[in-house]
Amino acid sequence: MNLFNYNKLDKIEGIMKIYKIILSLCLISVLAGCDKKMTATKEDTEQVTTTTTEQVETEQSNGITEEEIAKLHIIAEDPNALPAAAKLAASYLENINGYTAEEIRELIAEYDASQIVEEDTTSDNVSMEYRIDTNSQYIGNQLVNTHYLNVLSLSDSVDVDRVEVNRGNCNVQFRNGSNPVGYGEALKFLLNCDPHNVREVKVYLKDGRELLMTPQ
Missing domain, CATH: 1.20.5 (Single alpha-helices involved in coiled-coils or other helix-helix interfaces)
Structure with a gap:
């Protein structure tokens, strides 16, 4: 090369x-x-x-949960809610981040409390009263007084479980009457104590409620 x-x-x-x-x-x-x-x-x-x-x-900075937001909708749309509460709930929903969790939860708590009070008021509509009658008759030469306790219903239907007088210290025995007790009807009991000593009559209902009656 x-x-x-x-x-x-x-x-x-x-x-x-x-x-x-x-x-x-x-x-x-x-x-x-x-x-x-x-x-x-x-x-x-x-x-x-x-x-x-x-x-x-x-x-999510204010810590409000979806459940609480749903409850605000219920309050705002409840026709039975107080107008001020419904209006406030609607305001919270329009600007959910403009209010603190404490403010919103306080409104919800007040609404829930009002619902409980309303239910309790409805359940306390049962009303009763009592009176004591005396039947006098002679047996031989002796006058015998027999006392009866009448528990009268002031409500349409009251289902009575038992009746207690003077916290059980005065014995009563059922005589007649229909149960549940209709309006104006009464349950009659034999009263085995001095009627002047009756200080308290308590009626126990079958739904667990108690009606306390004292002398007027």
Whole structure:
């Protein structure tokens, strides 16, 4: 091989080296760009995630639960609720994050308490009263007085379980009457104690309630 061919090979090898260097530089540049792009994408993702988390925290910052929000809807739509309570509940719903959890829960607690009072008032509508009658008759030459306790219903239907006089210290024995007791009807008991000593008559109903009556 002549000198010319050697010089030609040297030039080709030199060009190849330069090409490899250029190719390496391009590859490094591309990789650097990708890494920068990936870094930026990661930062953007973290920023979006942070923003979303902050938004969720803001929406739930007052600590109100979905159950409590549902209860506010009930109060606002209840035709029997106090107008002021219904109006306040509607106001809370319009701007749920504008009020504290304590304010909202106080309204719910007051509403629940009013419902309990209403139910108790309804259940206390049962009314009764008592009177004592005396039947006098002669047995031989002796006048005998027999005393009867009449427990009268002032309600449409009262289902009586038992009657107690003077906390059980005065014995009574059932004589007649129908149970449940209708309005104006009475249960009659034989009273085995001095009627002047009667201080308390308690009627126990079958639903667990108790009616206490004292002399007027």
